[in-house]
Amino acid sequence: MNRFFIIAALAFAAASPAFAGKVVVAASSSQANLDKAGVQAIFLGRNTQVGGQPAVVVFQKGPVRAPFESGVVGRAGAQLTSHWSRLVFTGRAKAPEDLADDAAVKAKLASTPGAIGYISDGAVDASVKVLFDF
Structure with missing residues (x-):
């Protein structure tokens, strides 16, 4: 019986990053307020403004990308690249920028007016404004 609980705990711990929250963010000074349709419009290049600034779209290469592409944008991988x-x-x-991780996305947002990206919710701090949770 003890093994069952150990295996269950390990399985839950391994799966927990998949359930971790992710957020679409802009610089903390951004005036943007977006819903899912607004986020899709920007990340598909249909809307070129973020909070009154020209949009600078930032994608992340990390594990946050797949859930963002499939769950929010509705296009993934080669389809989105095309x-x-x-x-x-x-x-x-x-062309949107591809950055390595949460820290790189936050640095880009801080230095670029109109930049918008996505990070894991654990990386949220005072330097970013959460626009949308997914």
């Missing part, structure tokens, strides 16, 4: 390639080729948008 979508952005068309926007860049036609001159309708600048």
Whole structure:
């Protein structure tokens, strides 16, 4: 019986990062307020403004990316890359930046007006404004 509880605890601990919260964020000074449709519009290049500033879209290469792409944007992997390639080729948008992790996204947001990205909710601090939870 004791082994069962140990195995269950280990399984829960291994699965817990998948259940960790994730958030779409902008710089703490941002005036933006977004719902899911607003977030989708920005991350699909349909809306080019964030809080009155030109949007600077930031994607993250880390484990937060897959849940964001599938759960919020509705396009993932090659499909999203192809979508952005068309926007860049036609001159309708600048290519989004791919950053390594939460810290890199927060640094970019702090130094770039209009930047918007996503991080795990454990990385939220006073330097960012949460716009949307997913």
